[in-house]
Amino acid sequence: MRNWALIATLLAAFIAGPANADPIVIKFSHVVAENTPKGKMANRFKQLAEERLPGKVVVEVYPNSQLFGDNKVLEAMLLGDVQIGAPSLSKFSRYTPALDVFDLPFLFKDLAAVDRFQKSPEGQAMLDSMRDKGLIGLGYLHNGMKQMSAYSPLRVPADVKGKKFRVQTSDVLVAQFEILGGTAVKKPFSEVFTLLQTKAIDGTENPWSNTFSKKFFEVQPYITETDHGVLDYMVVTSAEFWLGLPDDIRAELSKAMDEAVAYGNEVALEQAVQDRQAIIDSGRSEVIALTPEERAQWVDAMRPVWAQFEAAIGKDMIEKALAANNE
Ligand code: LMR
Numbered sequence: 001m002r003n004w005a006l007i008a009t010l011l012a013a014f015i016a017g018p019a020n021a022d023p024i025v026i027k028f029s030h031v032v033a034e035n036t037p038k039g040k041m042a043n044r045f046k047q048l049a050e051e052r053l054p055g056k057v058v059v060e061v062y063p064n065s066q067l068f069g070d071n072k073v074l075e076a077m078l079l080g081d082v083q084i085g086a087p088s089l090s091k092f093s094r095y096t097p098a099l100d101v102f103d104l105p106f107l108f109k110d111l112a113a114v115d116r117f118q119k120s121p122e123g124q125a126m127l128d129s130m131r132d133k134g135l136i137g138l139g140y141l142h143n144g145m146k147q148m149s150a151y152s153p154l155r156v157p158a159d160v161k162g163k164k165f166r167v168q169t170s171d172v173l174v175a176q177f178e179i180l181g182g183t184a185v186k187k188p189f190s191e192v193f194t195l196l197q198t199k200a201i202d203g204t205e206n207p208w209s210n211t212f213s214k215k216f217f218e219v220q221p222y223i224t225e226t227d228h229g230v231l232d233y234m235v236v237t238s239a240e241f242w243l244g245l246p247d248d249i250r251a252e253l254s255k256a257m258d259e260a261v262a263y264g265n266e267v268a269l270e271q272a273v274q275d276r277q278a279i280i281d282s283g284r285s286e287v288i289a290l291t292p293e294e295r296a297q298w299v300d301a302m303r304p305v306w307a308q309f310e311a312a313i314g315k316d317m318i319e320k321a322l323a324a325n326n327e
C-alpha cells in the first residue's frame with residue numbers, strides 16, 4: 001500500500017514537471033521622485049514586465065536614491081547588486097567621453113532636436129558603446145531642458161560671478177560655470193536640497209521636473225529660463241545580466257522597456273509644462289524670462305566651453321548633434 005502511495009506521488013510530480021523556478025528579480029534603482037518622467041517610466045516598466053511575465057520576473061523599483069546614488073549605481077550594476085538604472089547622460093563620461101556632447105551648453109535648441117540626435121545612427125551607437133565595459137544602453141529617456149536657479153537673480157552671465165553652483169559629475173558642467181566666473185561643486189542629487197537650504201551653495205541647474213519634485217524652488221527664489229542644456233537619461237543594464245537572460249524573457253523585457261520609455265518621454269513633455277506652472281503658481285520662486293539680447297549674452301559667454309571638450313568628444317559628433325537642430 002505504502003509503495004502505491006509513493007508511486008502515485010512520484011507520478012504526480014513527474015506529470016507536473018519540475019518545480020516552478022524562482023522568479024528573476026530585477027532591481028531598478030534611480031534617484032528622482034516617483035512623480036517624474038523617470039519615476040513614472042520605471043513604475044510602468046515594472047507593471048508591463050510583471051503583467052507579461054507573470055511568476056517569471058519580479059521588478060523592484062527603488063526611487064529617491066533609496067538603494068544607490070548615481071555615483072555608485074554603475075559600479076553596483078557591474079557587481080550584480082542592481083540590474084537596471086537610468087542615470088543622467090552627464091554621469092557616463094568615465095565610460096564614454098562622447099556622451100559629454102549632451103552637456104555642451106547651448107548646443108541643442110530644444111528637446112525635439114535632442115530626440116532627433118538620440119535617434120540618429122550616432123546617438124544609437126552610443127547606447128552600445130559601453131559593452132566592453134560591461135554596460136548596455138537600453139534606450140534614452142527625456143527629462144528636459146535645464147534652467148539655472150539661485151538666491152539672487154541671474155539675468156546676465158556676469159551675475160554668476162563669484163557664486164557657487166552644484167553640478168552633476170561632469171567636467172563639462174564644471175567648465176560651464178567656471179567660464180562665467182563662478183565655481184562648481186560636483187555633489188550627489190540627494191544632497192542638493194540641503195546644500196541649497198543651508199546656503200552652502202548659491203545655486204544649481206535643473207529641469208522643471210526635478211526643481212518641482214524635490215522642492216528646490218522653495219529654497220531658490222529665482223529661476224532663470226535659460227534652457228541652456230539638457231538633462232536626459234540612458235536606461236542601462238549590465239551586459240552579464242542582460243545577455244544571461246533566457247532569449248524569450250529578454251525579448252519580452254526589451255519590448256516592455258521600449259513601451260515604458262515611450263510613455264516616459266510623453267510624460268516628460270507634459271511634466272515640464274505642468275511643473276513650471278506649479279512653480280510659478282506657488283509664488284515661492286520668481287521665474288525670469290530672458291530677452292533675446294540677454295540670451296545672446298549667455299550663448300556668447302558659454303559657447304567657448306565647446307572648444308575645451310572638442311578633442312575628447314570628437315568634432316564630428318558635435319557637428320552631428322548640431323545638425324539635429326536643423327532637421
Ligand atoms: C542630477 O544629479 O541632478 C540628476 O541626474 C538627477 C536625475 O536623475 O534627474
